[in-house]
Amino acid sequence: MQAKKHPIFITNSLTGKKELFKPLVDDYVGMYVCGPTVYSDVHLGNVRTFLTFDVISRYFRYLGYKVRYVRNITDVGHLENDADEGEDKIAKKARLQQLEPMEIVQKYTVGFHEVLNQFNILSPSIEPTASGHIVEQINLTKTLLEKGFAYEVNGSVYFDVKKYNGLHDYGILSKRNIEDLMDSGRALDSQDEKREKIDFALWKKASPSHIMRWPSLWGDGFPGWHLECTAMSTKYLGETFDIHGGGMDLKFPHHECEIAQATALTGKPPVNYWIHSNMLTVDGQKMSKSLGNSFLPHELFTGTHKLLDKGYSPMTVRFFMLQSNYSSTLDFSNEALQAAEKGFKRISSALAVIKKLKYETASSLNHELDSDLNRLSSDCLTNMSDDFNTAKTLAVLFEMSSRINDFKSGIKRVSEVTRDTFENFKASYVGFMEEVLGLTDEVENNNKLLVGTINVLIALRKRAREDKNFPLSDKIRDDLKALGVQLMDGKDGEMNYSID
RNA sequence: GGUCUCGUGGCCGAGUGGCUAGGCAGAGCUCUGCAAAAGCUCGUACAGCGGUUCGAAUCCGCUCGAGACCUCCA
Incomplete structure (x- = not known):
């Protein structure tokens, strides 16, 4: 194993700066990523986020860290529209399809796992569900009430943002100020129970027709969306943990609310490094369910989507996404995929070659080649450690694949370098391709x-x-x-x- | 309207004060029974206008353009 303590730099969305990563506990990394709300099929935009954090957790493990990666399943509490009139997304879908809510949850959870499997995205260490942590969420709500950061109205409990902002900084992550938030947007509805429209629900009273409900101190109800992540992250990772990730679009309000809740509860910031992955776009526009421009994985594999000429394999798409930085938007197009397909074929055939390549006893040492191979091996580490720059790492792998092809065609011989250099070079190529970037040989494996x-x-x-x-x-x-x-x-x- | 991000060659995309990114596509050559692959060589670039600097695609300002968030979204 590499297990070298290579310093890692992470662009922290909280500070906007690239910072040296220092884990809370040596050799251990605690990471929480907001998972999907399982009420419909995942599309490729969703996949990009989970891919980003898959590679990040893979890299930490590659370096020898022990990673506890928690990624939740939101199976309750995610409201449509405004938190007050909104309907639970899963309950709504259940009503439309005349199914039990948990049938919906089951169906799309299974689908979610299937898709991630196809893309070779590894399972997290813990995948908790919101519905499995109702007790924890009720307890947190209770504590927030006791501490005076929440108030109850008609069986619902809301977080008091104004109160919180008096002691801490609401908007610290999304760089907003509370006055702007209170001024903008819709006027306060007369029906609204909240004191301020920026307040958000911790616990919602269930109407008589609401199916998903749990008894609480405030009557039958269900938890609010933001609270589940705080409940699950702190339960499994502690009051403060290393990394919290998620899509850019969750920064506000979701992650901002998480920070507020957790800080109100413990008095300290919950997360040291926030990482946000950027959006996948189509013709420059965000891919999203509401815009109707999503690509579903099966449309991509079969090429049945109207914007595609042909189908593309999961590994091609994985490679395609890794060619850009997670923090930049990435535009999805047929041409770009075509280029990715050929490029991937190149580095993956070099992978097959190097795997079979054996060292021969050294003849005359070619110092230039020897140091070149060593530089390439270490460049992989340097680039991945620089904010998980997969694009640059792939560029190095392409360079390495040229050397591999030289060995294959006999232009260069492996005996021109030392055994250590060769074995390290080989281990780096195979390790970064398969373990870190998760780019495996589809044919051989399948x-x-x-x-x-x-x-x-x-x-x-x-x-x-x-x-x-x-x-x-x-x-x-x-x-x-x-x-x-x-x-x-x-x-x-x-x-x-x-x-x- | 408010907050923020981005604008790189034919296409996709790294980089971010001086050093070739890389891939795909294109041109030429080498190898080869033919093809493919591979190897070598080559071209085109940093939205515009000012400023700071010995030096800017990279920093600052303005202009134009695109997008995200402010409501559910990864």
């Missing part, structure tokens, strides 16, 4: 039978070529090509292939 069959055909074709039976060898190649398998002849009869 279809051993196919791979075996292709190898049989390759052997037959080799025989034909040796016999100078070119019509037969070309037929094998052409027929395979028609099926999407491209054969590539190498030096001394060696053969590679790629599958579309």
Whole structure:
């Protein structure tokens, strides 16, 4: 294992600065990421966020940290529209489809996991549900009432933002000031129970028809959205933890409210480093369910989306997303995916090559090559440690793949470098590709039978070529090509292939 | 209206005071039974206008353009 204590720098959205990462406890990282509300299919914008934090947690582990990664499932309490008239998203969907709310939750949770699996996004250490932490949320609400940061009206409990702001800074994350927030937007509704419209619900009274309900000190009700994350993050990671992540669009109000609740409860900031991933755009516009421009994963794999010419594999998309920085918007287009497909094919075939490549006893040492390979290996670490710069890391991997191809074609020999240099180079390439970036060889992993069959055909074709039976060898190649398998002849009869 | 972010070559995208990003596409060459792949070489760039500086794509100001958040969204 690398386990080198390479210093990591993180752009902290709380301060807006790139900061040296210092964990609360040496060698341990606690990270919380806001998961999905399971009321509909996840689209690729959602995937980008979970991919970002997948790579971040993978990298910490690669460096030898023990990571506790908590990513919740919001299965209750996420309201539509304003917190007062709003209807629970899951309950609404259940009513429309005439299903039990937990049926909806089950269906989309399973779908969510399937999608993440396809993209090789690893499971978090803990995946708690909001509905499984009602007791904790009631207790937090109670404490906030006792501390005077909340008030009860008609069986609902609201957080008193003005009161909080007198002691702490509401808006510290989203850089807003409370006066602007109070002035802007809709006027206070006469029906509104809240003292100020910026106040938010900790606990909501359930109307008689509301299905998802739990008994509490304030009558039957359900928890507010913001509270669940505070309840679950502090339960599993402590009152203050290292990293909190999520999509940019959750910064306000969700994360701002989390900070307010937690700070009101404990008197200290809950999170040391906030990381926000940026949006996936289509024609420059945010991909979102409400705009109706989302791409669903299966539309992408099959190419059935109207903006696509053809389907793209999950690994191509994973690679595509990692070519940009998580903090920049990324535009999704057919052309960009096409370029990504070819690029990915290149570094992934180099991966197959280096895996098979063995060290030979050193001959004459090529100092220039030796130090070049060492530089490339360490550049991977440097770039990933610089705010998880996957784009730069991939650029290094492309450079490395050129060297690998040199070895393959015999332009350079592995014996020109020391054994340590070679093994380190190999471990870096394989490690960064597979462990850190999660870019695995799709073909080999997905279809051993196919791979075996292709190898049989390759052997037959080799025989034909040796016999100078070119019509037969070309037929094998052409027929395979028609099926999407491209054969590539190498030096001394060696053969590679790629599958579309 | 308020708050904030961004504008890089044909396309996608890093970088952010002096040092080739990278990928895709394009041109030429090498290798090869042919093809493909690979290798080598090449071109085009930092929205505009001012300012700071020995030096700016990078810092500051303005202009233009795009987007996000302020209501649910990853």
